[in-house]
Amino acid sequence: MIAVTWGSATDQGRVRARNEDSLLARAPVFVVADGMGGHRGGATASDLAVRAFHAILDRQKLTARDVATAIQTADDTIRARAKVDPSVSTMGTTAAGIVLFSEEGDDYWLAFNIGDSRIYRLHDGALTQISVDHSYVQELVIAGFIEPHEARTHPERCLVTRVLGGRGDVIPDFWMFPPEPGERFLICSDGLCGELDDDVIGELLASSPDPQDTAWLLVEAANDAGGSDNITVIVVDVDGSESSGLEVPTVDRDRTGEDPLPEAASPSPGPSVP
Numbered sequence: 238m239i240a241v242t243w244g245s246a247t248d249q250g251r252v253r254a255r256n257e258d259s260l261l262a263r264a265p266v267f268v269v270a271d272g273m274g275g276h277r278g279g280a281t282a283s284d285l286a287v288r289a290f291h292a293i294l295d296r297q298k299l300t301a302r303d304v305a306t307a308i309q310t311a312d313d314t315i316r317a318r319a320k321v322d323p324s325v326s327t328m329g330t331t332a333a334g335i336v337l338f339s340e341e342g343d344d345y346w347l348a349f350n351i352g353d354s355r356i357y358r359l360h361d362g363a364l365t366q367i368s369v370d371h372s373y374v375q376e377l378v379i380a381g382f383i384e385p386h387e388a389r390t391h392p393e394r395c396l397v398t399r400v401l402g403g404r405g406d407v408i409p410d411f412w413m414f415p416p417e418p419g420e421r422f423l424i425c426s427d428g429l430c431g432e433l434d435d436d437v438i439g440e441l442l443a444s445s446p447d448p449q450d451t452a453w454l455l456v457e458a459a460n461d462a463g464g465s466d467n468i469t470v471i472v473v474d475v476d477g478s479e480s481s482g483l484e485v486p487t488v489d490r491d492r493t494g495e496d497p498l499p500e501a502a503s504p505s506p507g508p509s510v511p
C-alpha cells in the first residue's frame with residue numbers, strides 16, 4: 238500500500254469552555270468529529286464516533302463496506318447512549334474523514350462526510366474542497382440566496398443539516414479516488430474553516446513540508462483569528478517523489494508541548510500508485 242505521513246492537532250480555542258471535537262489519525266484511518274449537544278453531550282458524541290472507527294483500524298483487509306459500517310455503528314451507538322442518559326439526550330456529531338484501502342491490488346481513498354467538518358485536498362499548489370457541507374448556509378449557497386463568502390458570517394452558520402446521532406437515517410456522502418504522490422489532505426472541524434477563508438487555509442497548508450508542523454500552524458492561525466470554536470485538524474501527505482509544486486518556506490520548528498504522531502508504517506521503500 239502507498240505510504241502516507243500525517244500530523245494532527247486539536248485545541249479548544251479561545252472562547253469555548255471545553256473541547257468537544259475528537260479525532261483519529263492513524264493510517265489507514267483519518268477522522269475528525271465535531272460534537273454538539275451541551276454539557277457532556279458534544280464531547281461524548283464525537284468520542285463515540287471516533288471509537289467506531291478505532292474498531293476497523295486493525296482489519297487485515299479494510300473495505301469501503303467497513304467504513305460504511307463504522308459510520309452506521311457510530312450513529313447507532315450515539316443514539317443508544319442518548320436514549321438512556323438524559324444528560325446527553327440531545328447530542329450529535331459531525332464526522333468527516335479519509336480511509337485508505339486496497340481493492341484488487343489497487344489503492345484508493347474513500348472520503349466520507351456527515352455534517353460541516355471538511356476535507357480539502359492540496360495538489361500542484363491548488364486547494365480543492367472535496368466534501369460538501371451539510372448545513373443550512375450551504376443550502377442557501379446552492380440555492381443562490383447567498384454568496385459563499387457570506388456563509389461564514391451568516392447568523393445561522395452553525396445550523397448543521399445532517400449529523401450522527403440525529404433523527405432519521407444517517408446519510409453520508411462518499412467519494413472514492415486513487416491516491417497521487419505529493420497530494421496533501423486536510424480534514425478539519427468548522428473551528429478552522431469558520432475562522433480562515435480558503436485562500437489562507439491553502440497558503441498555510443502549503444507552508445511546511447512537515448504535516449505535524451502544518452497542523453500546529455493551522456490551529457495557531459485559527460486561534461489568532463479569534464478561536465471562537467474548537468479547532469481540530471489532520472494533515473495527511475501521500476509520499477512520493479513527484480513535486481507538489483509548492484513553495485516551502487522555512488518554518489519555526491521551536492514548538493514544544495506536543496509529541497508528533499508516529500509516521501505511517503511503510504511496507505516498501507517507495508510508494509506504489511495504481
Ligand code: MG
Binds near residue numbers: 271426427466
Ligand atoms: Mg465546531
